[in-house]
Amino acid sequence: MDSDSDFFIPASSSPSGMSAPFASYHLDDAYDELLEPNGTPRPQYEFLYHRLLELTPQELSQRQRSADLSFLHQGITFTVYSDSRGTERIFPYDLLPRIITAQEWDTIERGLIQRIMALNLFLHDIYHGAQILKDKVVPHELVRSSKHFRKQMLGINVPHDVYVAVTGTDLIRMPNGRFAVLEDNLRVPSGASYMLANRQVMKRVFPNLFNHYGVRPLEFYGQALLTSMRELAPKDRAGASDLTIVLLSPGVFNSAYFEHTFLARQMGVQLVEGRDLMVHDNIVYMRTTAGLQRVDVIYRRIDDDFIDPSVFRQDSMLGAAGIFNAYLHGNVTLANALGTGVADDKAVYAYVPAIVRYYLNEDPILDNIETYLCSDDDQREYVLANLDKLVVKAVGESGGYGMLVGPHSTAEQRADFARLVKAQPRNYIAQPTIQLSRAPCFLDNQVEPRHVDLRPYILYGSQIRILPGGLTRVALRRGSLVVNSSQGGGSKDTWVLGQ
Amino acid sequence: MLSRVADSLYWMSRYLERVDHVTRLIDVHLTIVPEQSTEAAHRRRSRLVTSLVGEKYPVDAITSDFELAALLTFDEDNPNSIARCIASARENARPVREQINSQMWEQINQMYLYIQNSSMADIWVGEPHQFYHRINQDVYRFQGITDSRVSRDQGWHFIQLGKYIERAAETADALNVDFRDLYRASLAVDAVDQNTYLEWVGLLRGCAAYEAYSKVYTANVQPNSIVEFLILNPEFPYSVRFAINAIQKSLDAIGVATETPKSARVYRLAGRLRATLDYAQVEEIMESGLGSSLLEIQNRCAEIHDIIYQTYIAYTYSDRVAK
Structure with missing residues (x-):
C-alpha cells in the first residue's frame, strides 16, 4: 500500500471536504455517475473510488501517459480537416471507466431493440405505400421534404427488409437518472473502433480493476458485424462459399480512416475504395491481382450522395458508377440501405415515440427529448423567443455542426440563428438545454466531473445484436456540453457489469 | 488481393x-x-x-x-x-x-x-x-x-518484389557511380593504393557487403572481385544476382496464386535476366564495359516493373473476370 492511503477518508464525508485526487470534484444539477446526491459513491463505483484514493496522482499520470503513447504508436488518430498539413491527432482518451450496472443496461438494451425495430419498420413503410403517412401519424410533408429522403428507393426491396444494419444511437442520461435518446444515427455511424481500442488499452492499464469488476466483453464486435453482413447477402448468393463482403471507405484522407481499416481487419474483409470497384452487367466487381472478383455485400462508410455518380452526386469520386443499378437488381447489398437518413432527420425524431406506438403497439422504453419543430408557427414563435435557453439544431446535420447552444451563445450568434430559422423553418428544430450526466475524468492530476453521453452500437442482420457498452464520449472542456471529437471531445471505456 | x-x-x-x-x-x-x-x-x-x-x-x-x-x-x-x-x-x-x-x-x-x-x-x-x-x-x-x-501469400511476395527490385537497382547504381569515378585510378597498379582502398571498402560497406566479401575473398580488395561479388554472387543478399533470383521466385509464386495466363510474360523477362547473370563471367563484363552491363541490368529491372503493372495492377475490364 502506498503513502497516499494516509489520506483515506470515509466514503460518507461530504464532497466539499474530499481529499486528493477528488479535491475539485463538485456536484451540480446534472446527474453524477460517480456520486449520490449526498456525496457517497454509488455502489457500482465504490471499488473504483477507493482504488483512486490509494493511487498517487503520479501513478495515475503515468498510466495516462502510457495509454496516450499506446494510441499514438498504434496510429489511432483522426485527421483534423482545418489544419492544412492534415495533422493526425489522437482521440483524447480518459483513463477512468464509465460503469453501467446490469440492471441499467437491461433497460437500455430493451429500449434500443424496440426503437430500432420501429424505425426499421418505418423506413420500409415510407418506401412501400407509406401507410403511416396516410394515417397522419407522421406528416406527409415532413417526410417528403427531408433532405435524406431518396425517391429512388420507393418500391425497392432490400434483403430481409433490413434498412439499418448498423446503428449508433446517442443516449444521454437526464438529471432524473433516466436514459433518453438524443439522436438515432441511422446512416453511417462511426466510433465503434474507438470503443474497441479503448477497451484494449484499459485492460492493459488497469488489469486488476478490470478483472475485479467482471466487465462484459466487447471483442466479438468484428465477428458479429461480419455475421450480420453475411445474413444480409442477396438472396441468390446467400450461403455461397465465395460470398464476398467488403468495407467501402472514402480513403486515407477521411477523418475516420483509422476506423475503416480497424473494422476491416476485425471482420477479416477487404477494405476497398471506389476506384477498386467496377460494375459490369449490374454485377459489382473489385479489381484484384487475379482479375475481377464479384462483390456481394458492401458495408459502406460513405454517404448516400457519394455512392454512385451516375445516380446521385455526379462529382463524386468516392463510389463507383453503376452500383445503384446493381443494387436495384438485387445483385449487391448496401449496408446500411440507401435512404435511411430520412428516419434520423431531427424533425422526424420528434415523432419517434408515435412511430414506436404505431408499429409495435407498445409504449417507448427510452425517453425522447422534448423537441420544437420550427416548421410549426406556434412552436417557432416559442423557439425564437427563447433562443438563449434552447439548443437549436439543423435537422440534417451531425457531428455537432450547425448547432446553437443557447445558454453558451453570444447575441450575435442568436441573431444569426434567428435569421436562419426564419429563412428555412423546416431545417431547424430546438430542444431544451439538457444537462448531460457527468462522469469522473482524470484531468491535470485531479479527478473532475465532465459531461458524457453514450453511443451503443446495434447490429441488425437476421436478428438484432447489441454490444454491451458502447462509446462514452466526454466533453473535456469544463462546463461544455459538446462531446463531438471535432469540437474538443474525448472518450472513455464503458463497462457494463455482468450482474 | x-x-x-x-x-x-x-x-x-x-x-x-x-x-x-x-x-x-x-x-x-x-x-x-x-x-x-x-x-x-x-x-x-x-x-x-x-x-x-x-x-x-x-x-x-x-x-x-x-x-x-x-x-x-x-x-x-x-x-x-x-x-x-x-x-x-x-x-x-x-x-x-x-x-x-x-x-x-x-x-x-x-x-x-x-x-x-x-x-x-x-x-x-x-x-x-x-x-x-x-x-x-x-x-x-x-x-x-x-x-x-x-504468411507467404501474394502480399508477402509483392513486398519482396518491391524490396529486391529496389535493391538490384541500387546495388547496380552504387557500383556504376563509384566505378566511373574510381576505376581508372586503380587500373594501372596491381594493388590498390591506400586512398583508393578506402573508397573500395566504402563501396562494399555501402552495399552492406564488406564483411561478407572478406569471407569470400579475404581482405584483398580488388575491383574485379568487387564486381564479381556485388553482381554475380548467388548467396549474398545484396548482390544483383541474389535480388534477381528473389524477384523471379516471387513472380513465380504470384503467377501460381493468381492463375494469370499473362504471368508467363513477366516471368520470362525476369528469367532471361537471371540466366544472363547465371552464366556471366566477371572478365566478360569488364571487357564489354561495366557501365553498359549495369545500365542493361537497370533497364531490365524497369521493364520488369512495367510489366508487373500491366499484368496485376493497372489492367482494364476487357482483361478478365477472376476465377
Whole structure:
C-alpha cells in the first residue's frame, strides 16, 4: 500500500471536504455517475473510488501517459480537416471507466431493440405505400421534404427488409437518472473502433480493476458485424462459399480512416475504395491481382450522395458508377440501405415515440427529448423567443455542426440563428438545454466531473445484436456540453457489469 | 488481393529499402571523409549526390558534409531524402493497414514519429552515427517482423518484389557511380593504393557487403572481385544476382496464386535476366564495359516493373473476370 492511503477518508464525508485526487470534484444539477446526491459513491463505483484514493496522482499520470503513447504508436488518430498539413491527432482518451450496472443496461438494451425495430419498420413503410403517412401519424410533408429522403428507393426491396444494419444511437442520461435518446444515427455511424481500442488499452492499464469488476466483453464486435453482413447477402448468393463482403471507405484522407481499416481487419474483409470497384452487367466487381472478383455485400462508410455518380452526386469520386443499378437488381447489398437518413432527420425524431406506438403497439422504453419543430408557427414563435435557453439544431446535420447552444451563445450568434430559422423553418428544430450526466475524468492530476453521453452500437442482420457498452464520449472542456471529437471531445471505456 | 493493395505493399517496401540504402551510404560516408583529402571528399560528396539525388542536382552547392547530410536526410524537396522516403513508406502502409499486421504498421509509424521529431542540428551535435544506425536497425526490424510474421501469400511476395527490385537497382547504381569515378585510378597498379582502398571498402560497406566479401575473398580488395561479388554472387543478399533470383521466385509464386495466363510474360523477362547473370563471367563484363552491363541490368529491372503493372495492377475490364 502506498503513502497516499494516509489520506483515506470515509466514503460518507461530504464532497466539499474530499481529499486528493477528488479535491475539485463538485456536484451540480446534472446527474453524477460517480456520486449520490449526498456525496457517497454509488455502489457500482465504490471499488473504483477507493482504488483512486490509494493511487498517487503520479501513478495515475503515468498510466495516462502510457495509454496516450499506446494510441499514438498504434496510429489511432483522426485527421483534423482545418489544419492544412492534415495533422493526425489522437482521440483524447480518459483513463477512468464509465460503469453501467446490469440492471441499467437491461433497460437500455430493451429500449434500443424496440426503437430500432420501429424505425426499421418505418423506413420500409415510407418506401412501400407509406401507410403511416396516410394515417397522419407522421406528416406527409415532413417526410417528403427531408433532405435524406431518396425517391429512388420507393418500391425497392432490400434483403430481409433490413434498412439499418448498423446503428449508433446517442443516449444521454437526464438529471432524473433516466436514459433518453438524443439522436438515432441511422446512416453511417462511426466510433465503434474507438470503443474497441479503448477497451484494449484499459485492460492493459488497469488489469486488476478490470478483472475485479467482471466487465462484459466487447471483442466479438468484428465477428458479429461480419455475421450480420453475411445474413444480409442477396438472396441468390446467400450461403455461397465465395460470398464476398467488403468495407467501402472514402480513403486515407477521411477523418475516420483509422476506423475503416480497424473494422476491416476485425471482420477479416477487404477494405476497398471506389476506384477498386467496377460494375459490369449490374454485377459489382473489385479489381484484384487475379482479375475481377464479384462483390456481394458492401458495408459502406460513405454517404448516400457519394455512392454512385451516375445516380446521385455526379462529382463524386468516392463510389463507383453503376452500383445503384446493381443494387436495384438485387445483385449487391448496401449496408446500411440507401435512404435511411430520412428516419434520423431531427424533425422526424420528434415523432419517434408515435412511430414506436404505431408499429409495435407498445409504449417507448427510452425517453425522447422534448423537441420544437420550427416548421410549426406556434412552436417557432416559442423557439425564437427563447433562443438563449434552447439548443437549436439543423435537422440534417451531425457531428455537432450547425448547432446553437443557447445558454453558451453570444447575441450575435442568436441573431444569426434567428435569421436562419426564419429563412428555412423546416431545417431547424430546438430542444431544451439538457444537462448531460457527468462522469469522473482524470484531468491535470485531479479527478473532475465532465459531461458524457453514450453511443451503443446495434447490429441488425437476421436478428438484432447489441454490444454491451458502447462509446462514452466526454466533453473535456469544463462546463461544455459538446462531446463531438471535432469540437474538443474525448472518450472513455464503458463497462457494463455482468450482474 | 486488391490490385491497389498490391501496389501499396510494393511501394511501401521499395521506399523502406531506399531508406536502408541512403542511410547506410551517409553513415559510411561520414566515417570515411575524416581520412580523406579535401578534393577526394568533394568528389565523394558529388558521387553521393549524383547517385542519391540525381544527375541534375547542382553538386557545387553542397560544400560540407553537414549540407550533404541535411540534403539526404531531411530535405523536403528531395524525394529520396530519408524523411521523405519514410513518409512515403508510411503513406503507402496506411491504406493497407488492415493487410499488414499491426506490428509492421507500428514499426513504420514509430520510424516516422522519430524522424519527425529529429532535426539536423540535433543529429550533428550528438553522434550522427547513432541516428543513422538507429534508422538502419529500424528498417531491419521491420523486415524482420515481415519475415517472421507474414504468411507467404501474394502480399508477402509483392513486398519482396518491391524490396529486391529496389535493391538490384541500387546495388547496380552504387557500383556504376563509384566505378566511373574510381576505376581508372586503380587500373594501372596491381594493388590498390591506400586512398583508393578506402573508397573500395566504402563501396562494399555501402552495399552492406564488406564483411561478407572478406569471407569470400579475404581482405584483398580488388575491383574485379568487387564486381564479381556485388553482381554475380548467388548467396549474398545484396548482390544483383541474389535480388534477381528473389524477384523471379516471387513472380513465380504470384503467377501460381493468381492463375494469370499473362504471368508467363513477366516471368520470362525476369528469367532471361537471371540466366544472363547465371552464366556471366566477371572478365566478360569488364571487357564489354561495366557501365553498359549495369545500365542493361537497370533497364531490365524497369521493364520488369512495367510489366508487373500491366499484368496485376493497372489492367482494364476487357482483361478478365477472376476465377
